Amino acid sequence: MYISSQEEKLRQEMVLVGSRMHDQGYISGYDGNISVRVGQDRLLCTPSGVNKAFLHPTDIVVIDLKGERLRGKSGPSSEVLMHLEVYSRRTDVACVVHAHPPHAVACTLAGISMSVPQVPETAFILGAVPTAPYATPGTAEVPESIRPFVKSCEALLLARHGALTMGRDLREAYDRLEALEHVAKVLFLARNLGEVPPLTPDEVARLKASVTARGIPWRYPESEAMPSNLVDAIVERVVERLGRR
Numbered sequence: 001m002y003i004s005s006q007e008e009k010l011r012q013e014m015v016l017v018g019s020r021m022h023d024q025g026y027i028s029g030y031d032g033n034i035s036v037r038v039g040q041d042r043l044l045c046t047p048s049g050v051n052k053a054f055l056h057p058t059d060i061v062v063i064d065l066k067g068e069r070l071r072g073k074s075g076p077s078s079e080v081l082m083h084l085e086v087y088s089r090r091t092d093v094a095c096v097v098h099a100h101p102p103h104a105v106a107c108t109l110a111g112i113s114m115s116v117p118q119v120p121e122t123a124f125i126l127g128a129v130p131t132a133p134y135a136t137p138g139t140a141e142v143p144e145s146i147r148p149f150v151k152s153c154e155a156l157l158l159a160r161h162g163a164l165t166m167g168r169d170l171r172e173a174y175d176r177l178e179a180l181e182h183v184a185k186v187l188f189l190a191r192n193l194g195e196v197p198p199l200t201p202d203e204v205a206r207l208k209a210s211v212t213a214r215g216i217p218w219r220y221p222e223s224e225a226m227p228s229n230l231v232d233a234i235v236e237r238v239v240e241r242l243g244r245r
Contacts, residue, residue: 010036010044011057013170017097018052020174026099026181027052032162033077036170037087037094041065045083047074078138085143086166089150093166095173100162101181103188108159112187117199117220119186123211125179126155127219134159153219155180 003011014034021027032052035045045061046052061072065087067080077083083096107114114129130149135141135158146164149156155165155176163180167173190196199207208218 007038007044008057010038010170011060014044014046014060015055015057017170017174018046018055021097021099021177022051022053024178024181026101026177028100032097032099033079033083034098034170035077035080035083035087035096038062042070043083043087045076045080047072048077049074079142081140081143082146082164085146086150086164089147090166092168095167095170097165097167097170097173097177098162099177101177101184103184104157104163104181105161106188107184108157108161110191112191114157114180114183114187115220117204117207118196119183120199120207122179122183123207123218123220124214124216126176126183127217128153128221129155129157129180129183131157131159134161137161 014036017034018027018032021032026032030049030051033046034052035043038044041064043063043065045063046055047059047061050059059072059074061074061076062070063076063080064070065084067076067084069075079098082098086093086096104114108131113131115131116128117123130153132145132149135145142158142161145158146156154167155163157163163177165173165176165180167176187196204220208220212218
């Protein structure tokens with residue numbers, strides 16, 4: 001069976017990213033899945049029931065855009081429908097990564113939103129990260145739950161389940177996963193220390209100008225900015241609480 005040098009390289013990159021995801025604690029056991037476009041109508045996809053820490057290039061499955069297996073010893077991941085939903089709506093996306101990063105999942109359980117800019121650096125790589133409503137993993141409910149968000153974001157949270165990141169290549173999709181979990185961890189730690197005041201509208205405006213000046217799209221809804229009087233009220237409450245300690 002002939003495998004092009006491009007496909008072989010992509011298979012090796014998928015193995016590397018799967019191992020890195022496991023080492024970083026973003027997945028465990030059989031968790032997580034990766035897919036990459038290879039040609040206009042084919043995808044490389046991690047197989048079902050394989051620990052990504054021990055993935056081998058020959059384990060990777062080739063599927064079409066309907067999820068049918070074209071080549072490979074095993075079936076594709078049971079979450080492949082979620083990947084296909086993204087590819088069907090985003091021609092600019094060439095890779096999708098799904099993982100269960102613990103702090104990001106914890107944020108969905110605690111109702112902590114990542115749809116507004118809170119750590120400014122993430123505006124350059126992530127943008128708004130919506131949370132899709134809970135859906136039973138491995139079923140058609142999952143692609144349905146992410147459908148309203150896929151076109152307008154580069155990463156999203158799956159309530160009680162995990163995270164999904166997209167990219168023009170595998171490295172970009174993985175970088176977004178890493179950034180997502182980092183922000184979730186920061187928010188988790190900050191929430192344990194006290195209330196977290198949002199950026200003020202003026203700060204958001206300056207951040208937007210800095211992002212767009214670099215040719216990066218501003219990926220936050222304009223309506224998400226909080227009014228100044230509400231921001232001031234939150235800050236006053238935080239100061240008052242600190243004064244009581």
